[in-house]
Amino acid sequence: MTPPTAIVRPPGPRLAEGLVTHIERSAVDVGRARRQWEGYVAALGTAGWEIVEAPPADDCPDAVFVEDVLVVHEDLAIVTRPGAPERRPETTGVEDVVRGLGMRVEHVAGPATLDGGDVLRTGGVAYVGVGGRTDAAGVARLRELLEPYGVPVRGVPVTRALHLKSACTALPDGTVVGWGPVVDDPSVFARYEEVPEEGGAHVVVLDGDHLLMAASAPATADRFRDRGYRVTAVDISELERLEGCVTCLSVRVRR
């Protein structure tokens, strides 16, 4: 089997101008953010992931949050149409990357909007956050594209967080873990559990029992360790100032 691949994109010089919606703006140290991003990429590499760098998009402050411009499912890569108009130029250059990985490419055409950070796949279902960056037409387009793969697509409300995966993600056993104050409707998930820290709601599954998390959620990491998971924690504090999290800094391709 091909080793899993993580597509990442280096932060650019205008990072500090990135969008902030649900939190107070605070100054970003771009040099420190770059070092934290390198630590994040190194953690993926140490866990056995092949790293593919998308070309920099230095005019786009939020380009490092590469997950929002691509949704990958098996051999299909969907180039999204981000909900924030400022972020739409970020889609330039990513198509070549996924074609280089041998994937077939589809697009989301306007006026529909879809951000990868709103797409949570677990238990064979794609839950899509609607109400922030992704709209109903974006959900419909994703449904059209994932239907041939037998993946049901369910729109779920997101009004209190930037993206669905800012509010909740899923453990390998299918439990959706969320930060209560920003999860609109936990009843949509078959198994749901609250975590004690906002950053604890963001897990990247490195492999069946190994999770990548932000260092800002030590109590949640301990809780997951108690359940038998290995947890690698990385400090991404400068990226968190821009509402970034471990999930949105890469696009994971497993084939």
Ligand SMILES: NC(=O)NCCC[C@H](N)C(=O)O
């Ligand atoms: N999927 C994500 O959670 N992406 C984070 C994007 C943060 C960026 N500052 C934005 O507002 O678009």
